[in-house]
Amino acid sequence: xxxxxxxxxxxxxxxxxxxxxxxxxxxxxxxxxxxxxxxxxxxxxxxxxxxxxxxxxxxxxxxxxxxxxxxxxxxxxxxxxxxxxxxxxxxxxxxxxxxxxxxxxxxxxxxxxxxxxxxxxxxxxxxxxxxxxxxxxxxxxxxxxxxxxxxxxxxxxxxxxxxxxxxxxxxxxxxxxxxxxxxxxxxxxxxxxxxxxxxxxxxxxxxxxxxxxxxxxxxxxxxxxxxxxxxxxxxxxxxxxxxxxxxxxxxxxxxxxxxxxxxxxxxxxxxxxxxxxxxxxxxxxxxxxxxxxxxxxxxxxxxxxxxxxxxxxxxxxxxxxxxxxxxxx
DNA sequence: AATTCGAGCAACCGCTGCTAA
DNA sequence: ATTAGCAGCGGTTGCTCGAAT
Numbered sequence: 001x002x003x004x005x006x007x008x009x010x011x012x013x014x015x016x017x018x019x020x021x022x023x024x025x026x027x028x029x030x031x032x033x034x035x036x037x038x039x040x041x042x043x044x045x046x047x048x049x050x051x052x053x054x055x056x057x058x059x060x061x062x063x064x065x066x067x068x069x070x071x072x073x074x075x076x077x078x079x080x081x082x083x084x085x086x087x088x089x090x091x092x093x094x095x096x097x098x099x100x101x102x103x104x105x106x107x108x109x110x111x112x113x114x115x116x117x118x119x120x121x122x123x124x125x126x127x128x129x130x131x132x133x134x135x136x137x138x139x140x141x142x143x144x145x146x147x148x149x150x151x152x153x154x155x156x157x158x159x160x161x162x163x164x165x166x167x168x169x170x171x172x173x174x175x176x177x178x179x180x181x182x183x184x185x186x187x188x189x190x191x192x193x194x195x196x197x198x199x200x201x202x203x204x205x206x207x208x209x210x211x212x213x214x215x216x217x218x219x220x221x222x223x224x225x226x227x228x229x230x231x232x233x234x235x236x237x238x239x240x241x242x243x244x245x246x247x248x249x250x251x252x253x254x255x256x257x258x259x260x261x262x263x264x265x266x267x268x269x270x271x272x273x274x275x276x277x278x279x280x281x282x283x284x285x286x287x288x289x290x291x292x293x294x295x296x297x298x299x300x301x302x303x304x305x306x307x308x309x310x311x312x313x314x315x316x317x318x319x320x321x322x323x324x325x326x327x328x329x
Numbered sequence: 330a331a332t333t334c335g336a337g338c339a340a341c342c343g344c345t346g347c348t349a350a
Numbered sequence: 351a352t353t354a355g356c357a358g359c360g361g362t363t364g365c366t367c368g369a370a371t
Contacts, residue, residue, distance in 0.1 A: 116360080
């Protein structure tokens with residue numbers, strides 16, 4: 001849906017009196033209510049997005065245009081993906097951040113369905129936490145080297161482990177290649193890893209070599225503690241070789257003939273009449289009758305997501321890295 | 330069982346750049 | 351050429367909830 005840029009007037013049927021009333025009333029702030037969500041979803045379904053200030057007024061929302069835009073883009077938008085960040089996405093974020101820094105929206109463009117806000121939060125809560133644990137600045141060369149030469153190769157390793165059992169040859173950024181045999185398949189192609197080559201991922205070949213060297217150097221680094229096969233994620237936590245999103249999208253496809261990957265997807269057909277405001281389901285889920293959005297939240301047993309990063313480093317890893325940092329100083 | 334603490338995340342704020350008038 | 355309005359971005363805040371004590 002294209003956003004119409006520039007100054008435009010409200011095209012809906014709100015009167016000047018309504019507009020004046022809206023201006024008079026105090027603007028709401030804080031968390032959005034279900035009712036507000038519905039108003040916004042319904043309005044955008046009928047009129048499209050963009051022109052956020054007039055949209056807010058005409059939709060009868062006592063919110064700023066900014067607030068409406070944010071709510072729509074980060075939460076209500078049909079194609080927004082929620083839930084744990086996959087291994088591939090983690091790798092993409094690390095690589096793109098090393099390339100572009102805090103250009104969250106630019107990074108988000110390469111992660112379909114992910115919002116800049118979500119990526120930013122992920123970085124701040126997960127990645128920066130590890131920098132803290134290593135007692136180094138997240139922007140320091142040491143930490144960046146750690147990411148590039150240890151963290152990212154390890155992620156690649158985990159991705160390969162997760163993909164293990166397929167008879168196909170898996171190529172991931174930077175030309176890491178593995179051939180394995182298995183019965184499991186990973187259909188999570190929402191993040192097209194090979195496409196990363198389009199933005200210059202050859203550097204990761206060097207990363208692989210450096211990582212190999214690092215593994216030799218790190219006496220604590222063993223196959224056991226670096227990669228507990230398919231039962232751990234890239235950071236040592238539980239992960240299934242099958243992406244959560246595989247199941248996730250399979251469920252969706254049953255409910256959505258268009259195979260829209262978003263559980264929140266709604267049909268812009270004005271079905272709001274059946275909605276009970278007392279319902280506990282999310283307004284977006286309402287548009288997919290029979291689909292419980294909450295229940296579609298990624299299964300942590302199957303997902304490589306959120307905690308994935310948390311356990312990237314075990315105690316020995318952190319100790320080792322701290323020693324390396326001390327040596328570098 | 331009550332309280333404290335910290336992680337995660339949704340939402341807000343301030344700024345910048347673009348565009349129409 | 352100027353200016354007002356707007357969209358979008360990145361940084362920050364504050365709320366919620368679960369874990370730890």
